[in-house]
Amino acid sequence: MARAITIFSARKILTMNAYQPVATHVAVSEGRILGVGSLDDLARWGDYTLDTRFADKTLLPGFVEAHCHAMNGSVWENTYVGYFDRTDPDGRVWPGIKSLDGVLERLQEIERTLDDFEQTLVAWGFDPIYFDDGVRMTTSHLDKVSLDRRILVQHSNGHLLNVSRKVLELAGIDASTDVEGVMKDAAGYPTGELGEMAAQYMAYRVTDVRRFDGINANDLWAFARTATNVGVTTATDLHARVEDNNVNDYLAVTRDADYPLRLVPAAAGLTLSIEEGPGHVASLKRHNNDKLFFGLCKIMTDGSIQGFTGRLKWPGYFNGKPNGIWNLPPQTLTDMVEAYHSAGVQMHMHTNGDEASELMINAIENALLKAPRSDHRHTLTHCQMADESQFQRMAQLGICSNLFTNHIYYWGDQHLALTMGPDRAKRMNACGTAKRLGVPFTIHSDAPVTPLSPLFTAWCAVNRLTASGRVLGANECIDVEDALRAVTLGAAFTLHLDHLVGSIEPGKYADFAVLDEDPTGVPVEVLKDVAVWGTVMGGVAYPGAHNKS
Amino acid sequence: MLMQPKTLLPFTVLGGFLGAGKTTLLNRLLTQTQDTRFAVLVNDFGALNIDEGLVSRHDGKTIALSNGCMCCSMADGFLSALMTVMDRADEFDHVVVEASGVANPRRIMDIAKLDPGLMPNGSIVLVDCPQFLSQLEDPLINDAVITQLVEADIIVMNKLALTDAATITRVHRRINQLNPGCPTVTNDGENLLPTLLMGADHWVDASTAGSTHRPASVVSAPSHDHGDTRFRSVVLRQTEPINRDDFNRWVEALPPSIIRGKGFIALAESPGEAWLWQKVGRATVLARYSAVEELALALVLIGTSEMPGYDDPSLSGLFVKT
């Protein structure tokens, strides 16, 4: 029986495959790429259906996001009050809010839609550090939204929370409360801003919000919609709970023929014992299907740089803050690396500060000495401060890097002024050095920490502009071609999936990002503004939510 | 909504760097206090090292929960487990958190300061005596080790048998520099009395029953106290209300050899009311409790063998000794 062949025509196809970087047609059969080239070439495969719906579009390999979280879908169950524009799973753009009054107005709008008096109003993405007047939110501000409702406003940094008067009252937090993280005003009364675990625990405890639940199938569907909207066809859930209920939900969605995303859940190493974790993660591979790829493990080492919890080498934080924290004792982290490595498991290691990167490079070197293994592709993810000597060692040891270029835009100004100072800020997320020294690299959003959008992430790597418009480390800028490779084949390589996705090449899955324009044909300053129509995954077209009628 | 439990659950944090012996000590405490229903939360990645046999010998009444690390962004698992415990607070007598090797115990203890269902019962920090001095020199970890010591309410010098006397002296000196005056006990074997570390859990019951005249009855594990002479306890019964300033002065003057104290007193300013007084290490609290009739007014003090005895006026001056 002749195979069914669909040939897609496009204005331009950027394949990321070296022997044929550009083409106009791609033939698809059984969800995979049969060939790429001209229509004449491809017609020789036999009867085909010509699909011309993308004739005026540009096709790229479906984008691969190697560091994001499935929570990127579920955050939209709550109200977005961030400073920057953000698109929800349904394609609606929520404009960034530039003042505290604006935030209160949005909360008032939501308040008017709530009938249930007992429901807690939860907002996320709040970012007062960008407000010109430096004003902080207090309970008096939230009084204008409601005097009686429980309101939680989560800050975008994930470390702070503003709560309403009602929440303080129920939580028993008042002037007499003497606990770190409860902000007080000049008169000694709590302002409603809560930092630290204990204060936030109390706030959540007196609401009906279960912030601490794991991922479920609904979340995974919403996550997939956010991916399709920006051209992503393969995405990690890079700190996944892998208990039976979670595994079942990953299985359920990926077995659904209509699910438009390939999922790479990286098991959260912190939730597993060092004795049983490696075997468990390795054995999860038995569940894998064409849209589900278990087998990766995420190792958390330090905290975040903007939260001053990243582990830094000398000279430490520019503003003199003490060094950050480890999530586990360094020796335990080293032991974990050896255990997972020896079990044949691949690891992505969260390392923000350069001391954390060094610990992991040392740990991998140690593991390799004890259990030599080629092509391990262990990856330092974030790897924001790695210096040239560290990239050299990574190159020698076969370690990949996944750099957090979105940070340059969102926190670059803070890094310059507070965390790194004028020198080291320039080498943050050093794509140029990684490329020059031959360290395989990709770039990421860490969504929902920053928005999921590989074209934006690529734009950051190319332009290195901060939110205030300053260029941070021009010498680390890379070309558009390199940046696009990083968000496709580069990411696939770091996930050990480059034989399946990441380029438009015979045998790979027919996964494409469908763009309205050629990203290599626009000025680099507007790379992030190239519109995404949607995706093709496994040969099936999935329009973005904004293109559905 | 928040349910207000009838009694406050004591909340104890066991801290100390990796290798300090937290799990061993915790298992021993569970062995020695089998009539107490513990909720044990382990703030460390997956490894749940609590002896399952111990948990079952507690008649299914003690549960052990393993959770992700609670520092940084990884707190979610721990906090949801704690919320689960608090939703079933009636089923437990005591919450113990075994902190991760890098955790700051105070940040965990702050939870008990805020949650009205919990009562802070002390951050107990274990020191790995053979390793301690080199830990202080290791730039990767010395900040975490120092923070743990500085934030401790009670310090336990552990693994003494694995090092020499000169080292122990130096370790002790460094501990004193880092946290001057913090009650410090040594643990070199089987006989570290649970009460010393975990508090006199049954004190409230015992005093309600009016059985304050027999000190042994207020120590939670008397049957396991093999005539140990290294620890002492004193029960002081109050005969008439005490002036608040006098009481505060008396508390201030208690020597560091007294590690814990707990009980009820009446103050001259409001003789009809009982106040709950508690001391964990240097930290003390005095809180209004209830009307006096329901309670026997007495305090129990627990300390090392160096603590003053019944006859010492510095202890009994305000009280009539029992």
Ligand SMILES: [Zn+2]
């Ligand atoms: Zn992340």
